[in-house]
Amino acid sequence: LEGTASFEAIVAADQKIEPRDVMPEAYRKGLIRQIAQHAHSEIIGMQPEGNWITRAPSLRRKAILLAKVQDEAGHGLYLYAAAETLGVTRDELTEALLNGRQKYSSIFNYPTLTWADMGAIGWLVDGAAIVNQVPLCRCSYGPYARAMIRVCKEESFHQRQGYQSLYVLANGSPAQRAMAQDAVDRWWYPSLAMFGPPDTESTHSAQSMEWKIKRFSNDDLRQRFVDMCVPQAEILGLTLPDPDLRWNEERGHYDFTQPDFEELMRVVKGDGPCNRQRMTHRRRAHSDGAWVREAAQAYAEKARAAKGASREEVMA
Amino acid sequence: LEGTASFEAIVAADQKIEPRDVMPEAYRKGLIRQIAQHAHSEIIGMQPEGNWITRAPSLRRKAILLAKVQDEAGHGLYLYAAAETLGVTRDELTEALLNGRQKYSSIFNYPTLTWADMGAIGWLVDGAAIVNQVPLCRCSYGPYARAMIRVCKEESFHQRQGYQSLYVLANGSPAQRAMAQDAVDRWWYPSLAMFGPPDTESTHSAQSMEWKIKRFSNDDLRQRFVDMCVPQAEILGLTLPDPDLRWNEERGHYDFTQPDFEELMRVVKGDGPCNRQRMTHRRRAHSDGAWVREAAQAYAEKARAAKGASREEVMA
């Protein structure tokens, strides 16, 4: 089998597409977009959590948070590498992030206002990410699927740590408890919005399903997430900020209030509380580091030239 | 009377030399050096105290400290203006500070490590400054003498505030009391060193005395300061860090241990704890402000040109 026919056969057989396989251009482009957005999210996602490393209230929590943020940088690295197998360079992807052509997850455009946000992000944001990402471990593109296996393993470790940290606050002093509840109040709906617009308005979905990149609809995943969170919130002893949240015997799921998708669209378009701040931060890190990258390159070239010269000497 | 003879007659009669009077070049140069050093000290002196404004422990203390540091900037302004009457520009003096040709008081090369340092600086450093400066209110150069009258008035207000602030600490919690004692331990000898080297090693002094710029010797002023501080320390209930400090009935003064003049010389030469930091700070403020000063000048020139043009229109 050759060309697109081969591609379709591989996908149909639930085998993996590998970088050297022929693939439809739209598949390649769509994957680049998705993997890049995912990688950018890891990079931008370092900021809201990085915001509390220097202020973590115990050394143990400081170490956990620092390790987590380091893992995010690591995830960024795997994911950029996965995208590179599709024929783009990391420099191109970085440029697309910095000039705003490619996006990152809108969840990171909310501020981290208290320490409890570290717990809430771990529980809810990482939790939502895992629900979104676990199916991607079986996605049709091999390098992405393998990267996601590694990412998901670490994410679920982070999620447990976040949950445990929030549990300590929820069972701590009245001030800690209030801090925990406030964080859940602020992060609940933005976490629900992480699953994207409702299925009725979702673009790209059908094609992604067919290509086995996406395996469940936005609304299905959102429902799965809600069903997972409700009992966990009960164990925490915290309230999810939705008065209409209740078990629906008939559906076998929790009914819940949808997030404000108009707000989501505003944030996606750039008008969230922290969009400008996150981009400014990223751009400044990039431009402040330019002289370092240039020097490293200049040094590498000199070293190569010296090696070449000494090889010539040996040959002469 | 003309020329130098007139100058000497005025000085002899305890009258003031004014900018338009003829004066010996050495008198003029010596005064510029002294007034400039004094002005620079006000400017650099804003840093150690400025270091605690954002952290002042009560709003009242914050306001007092902010007002004090503002006064220091104001003193810098009067003193630069006094120096300018001797035929130098403020730009020249600023340049001489920034390139290290002119000095500022070495006392500001020590760090302010706790809030109690604000009290100790007020009491001891301002106290020493006043003892040094009160005689300058009668110095032979009119503009300097008049500037010093205003400066001394404000300084003695600051000194009382510093003393009162230290008194509150000395009578506060054990931690506050320890903080106050520690500050006095650190600032005592540097304050004694503010009067300069011992008379046996002091240069310029004889000529300055003759010209009625200086009226008392370094050692006389230092003794006056010690005699003043001992009873004040008793009221505070704090110990001056000198085991050999005791009343000498015969001399009618306190005997005391001299400061380490070798340390003073090291600090004067640039190797105090904060010399580099203070100069870096000053240079950076100056260079960061360059674009603002340039813009202000460009605007002023445009405004002048516009005024000229409209005058021409009227005249035409």
Next chain:
Amino acid sequence: MTPQPIELADDALVAAQRLSEWVSRAPTLEEDVALANIALDQLGVARLLLQSIGDEDELAYRRGDADFRNCLLVELPFGRSRGDLDFGWTMAWLLYLAAAQHLRYADLAEAGDGIAAKAVKESAYHLDHASQWTVRLGDGTAESRQRMQEAVDEIWPYTHELTEGIRERWLAVVEPVLKEATLTRPQDGWKPDGGRKGLHTEHLSYLLAEMQALHRAHPGVTW
């Protein structure tokens, strides 16, 4: 709608704290004096207002950032990033802030408020000072114009929360200054808020941590 005293107090207090960062770092010595003076004025009004509500130090030093009711504008760093200290940015910030404070205090003074009667005169001076610098920098060099345009643009979104209920009157003050400064009046668009409800930017908790560290380390003592 008249802002609550705590809102005006926190605006002034946080503004004073931010302005204090300028001490010994201004572009000229005259400006060191002026900025300290403006900081002192803001602090003075903050104290009077806080005293009218309760214990000034309790309110200033013992509340967390979620209890503060200042608008977001006053807590912004003086530049795009934390730690920045840009003079043009500061003057744009002060122009916007002082224009609003002047209107608020004038309204309150007219209604017989004694604190506002004092504050209105000071804020007139702040407004004048910031206006003059906005014009000088906007119509100064190519570099200063570019920096000033960027500053007025970047801070503009935060003025919506600042000027709630007095927008038109505020525009009538600010727009002529921008015009004289030959600057382009920024477009309205994004309108961040939350400060009045205690939902702040990530910057405020850093500002307060520094401000409160010493006070909190020694609970219950007198200074």
Next chain:
Amino acid sequence: MTPQPIELADDALVAAQRLSEWVSRAPTLEEDVALANIALDQLGVARLLLQSIGDEDELAYRRGDADFRNCLLVELPFGRSRGDLDFGWTMAWLLYLAAAQHLRYADLAEAGDGIAAKAVKESAYHLDHASQWTVRLGDGTAESRQRMQEAVDEIWPYTHELTEGIRERWLAVVEPVLKEATLTRPQDGWKPDGGRKGLHTEHLSYLLAEMQALHRAHPGVTW
């Protein structure tokens, strides 16, 4: 003379805190990972050492700056002024620090210290990382050479306190790196110290205020 455990602990703790400022701001993604890793190593050793002395959080969060025994070098900002974050400066700082830590930990490990046995391997990696960057930046572009020379010069005075008792061995590690980097070995001159006696720079109290603010705001609770 062997440094006290609290001295090594505070060196590592304050170094970890300073290095944390780099999170999400490094010149490359690889370097974001590396700097976080080095910060984590420093924090890890600090914790083990503090645990060997007492309660790690009590020691880290409840002491004032005068109780800290770190050398001045580790508390310096990564540049000439507070808030600076210069990568070359950081690598010069890390070269000096890691070279000293490596020697100290090696001595202790040889004497049977278990914590040091772990730490010595990590510090070898830190030293290698900093050495490589020192060479790259020193022998990179004209700009990077100039920045790196300035950094090695400016931090040099603080290495005297850092290397007390091991100066010669430390020089034997550092000088060849500077040479390979084509940098001029700084002159000895000013030798600031005081950290081991609790007399710090003005920088440490800011660093600690930020680090301790949240912990101190909630005394006695569990996190």
